[in-house]
Amino acid sequence: MRAAVLREYNADLSIEEVPVPACPEDGVVLKVLACGVCRSDWHGWSGEHPRVKPGQIQGHEYCGEVVEAGPASQWQVGDKLVAPFILACGTCPQCREGQQHTCFDQRLPGFIEPGAFAEYVAVPRDFNLARLPEGMSPTLAAGLGCRVTTAWHALTGRAALQGGEWLAVHGTGGIGLSAAILGRALGAHVVVVDVVQEKLDHALSLGMDAAVNAAEEDAAAKIKEITSGGAHVSVEALGIPQTVNASIRCLRPLGRHVQVGMPVGHHAVQEVDMNAVYMANLALYGTRGMPSHRYPSLLGLITRGKVDMSPLIAREIPLSQAGAELAAFNGPTPPGVAVITDFTR
Numbered sequence: 001m002r003a004a005v006l007r008e009y010n011a012d013l014s015i016e017e018v019p020v021p022a023c024p025e026d027g028v029v030l031k032v033l034a035c036g037v038c039r040s041d042w043h044g045w046s047g048e049h050p051r052v053k054p055g056q057i058q059g060h061e062y063c064g065e066v067v068e069a070g071p072a073s074q075w076q077v078g079d080k081l082v083a084p085f086i087l088a089c090g091t092c093p094q095c096r097e098g099q100q101h102t103c104f105d106q107r108l109p110g111f112i113e114p115g116a117f118a119e120y121v122a123v124p125r126d127f128n129l130a131r132l133p134e135g136m137s138p139t140l141a142a143g144l145g146c147r148v149t150t151a152w153h154a155l156t157g158r159a160a161l162q163g164g165e166w167l168a169v170h171g172t173g174g175i176g177l178s179a180a181i182l183g184r185a186l187g188a189h190v191v192v193v194d195v196v197q198e199k200l201d202h203a204l205s206l207g208m209d210a211a212v213n214a215a216e217e218d219a220a221a222k223i224k225e226i227t228s229g230g231a232h233v234s235v236e237a238l239g240i241p242q243t244v245n246a247s248i249r250c251l252r253p254l255g256r257h258v259q260v261g262m263p264v265g266h267h268a269v270q271e272v273d274m275n276a277v278y279m280a281n282l283a284l285y286g287t288r289g290m291p292s293h294r295y296p297s298l299l300g301l302i303t304r305g306k307v308d309m310s311p312l313i314a315r316e317i318p319l320s321q322a323g324a325e326l327a328a329f330n331g332p333t334p335p336g337v338a339v340i341t342d343f344t345r
Contacts (some may be wrong), residue, residue, distance in 0.1 A: 002343060003118035004322045006056045009047035013117070013323035018057075021114060021122035026072040028126050030064025030081065034142035035116040037061075037322055037338045039173060040085075040262060042329035044111065048265025051112045059117035059322075059340075060085040060110030061145020063138040073126050080132040085110065085146045086289045087125045100128070101153070101289035117322050119343045130295040133303045139339050143174075143313045144298070146289065147337070150260060151178035152298045153290035154235055155186065159256045163187025165232035168223050170214075170247045172199045174337040175260055176237030177312055180208055185307035188233070191226055193219045193246070195332065202335035206311055214242075220249035230255060230280075239263040245273045253280045258287055312337055318345035 001020050004013035023029045038061055044052030052058065066079045075081065087107035088100035095103050107124055109115045114122065123129065132141055155161040167183040169176045170193045177199075183190045184207055191210045192203040200211035212222045224230045230252030236244050239261030248257050277284060290298075301307050314336020317325060325338045 001119040002319060003057050003114075004319050006045060006052070006058060007054055009045065009054070011323075013045075013326070015320055018118070020120050023068040023070050024122055024124035025070040026126065027070050027122060027124040028066045028073050028075050028081070028129075029068040029120055029122050030062070031067050032062055032064045032116045032119060032121055032343060033080070033138035033341075035059045035062040035340045036142045036145045036147070036174075037317075037325040037340065038146055039175070039329055040146060041110070042326050043262055043264055045326040046265065049111065050264070051108070056111075057114040057118050058110050059115035059121070060108070061142050061147070062116035062121060063132060063141040064116070064121065067120070075126055075129065080138065081129040082132055082141045082144070082295075083123060083129050084149060084289060084292050084295070087123070087128045088292065089125065090127060098291055098293060100291045100293070117319065117340065128292045130292070130299065133299050136299070136303060139313060139316060139341055140310060142339050143337055144309065147175040148178045148182070148309060148312070149290040149295070149298060150287060151175050151182055151235070153294065154258045154260050154285075154287040155179060155182055155233070156297075157290070157294070158285040158287045159233045159235075159258050161186055161188055161233050165189070166191065166227040166230075168193065168231035168234040168247065168250050170219070170234065170236050170243040171238035171261060172203050172335070173237065173333060174312065176235065177203060177335070178309070179235045179237060179260070181206060181309060181312070182307060184208065185301065189227075191223050191231065193223070193243070199335045214246065219246045223250040224252075227252070232256065233258065235260055237261050241271065248273050248276050248282065248284070251280060251282055254282070255280065256283045256285060258285045260287055313339055315339070316341040318342040320345050
């Protein structure tokens, strides 16, 4: 099969012919129909993710069709499925409490085992998978991948965002734009922050209440002005010191900060304004992924027309362009995300 293989950090991916993966006893082999290209992939491609090594096939936001099912699988050939990027064990204390995204024994295709930048991907522990809802395109489902699921859990499972509250979103890449769209669907007033005016204009065109260009003014101070005292919830969606501290400082007393951006590598956040946390009685939450049992709550919102996530998808690309999309994360990116839909080129 064709696969895009990481052979060297910060270099174009190598398009190679590699063996089709063997089918796990408790899983399936999927023909990949679509796979998103995510900033988390960039962390691995650039050498900043400690688990991603040369030789890795990346890709963790995927939708596919079952072509082979193991003897312990619950799926059948022909089923179309979407996957969380964390494949939980189902038996550890965390899983038994319904917190599969914090499983003690995680399997992570795309990070430490072969992922979906390929024509086929093996998925063990297929009880984590969910059926592709009728009428939903594989492209959109792949775009939901880690960014939309993580954003949904950040807002509803961690920060408990309420209708009528002010939500600030720092960074309008894939996960930030997802949080903004979902926050608006939940009835919040949404302020978006970025340094790329095109992305701010795009967010405003989707109905956001306000936008702040952090390259031109103090984002935290401007948000406090817009919201008459500060946001109730602030999502940091980039993972760098400037946005982390702006997210904390923009909150009103008793506000909730949710750390969604991945603060690793040379962007690692070393200093956090804990005085702001102390003085305003703030709550800080971390979030990564979403429990697989919560998929229906998100997919149902989309299939019932309560929220339109299609503006998230900006580009459909062939497999050979995955490396170029990863390299684009080195600088400011245009609005929306890229999804691989052609694995023949």
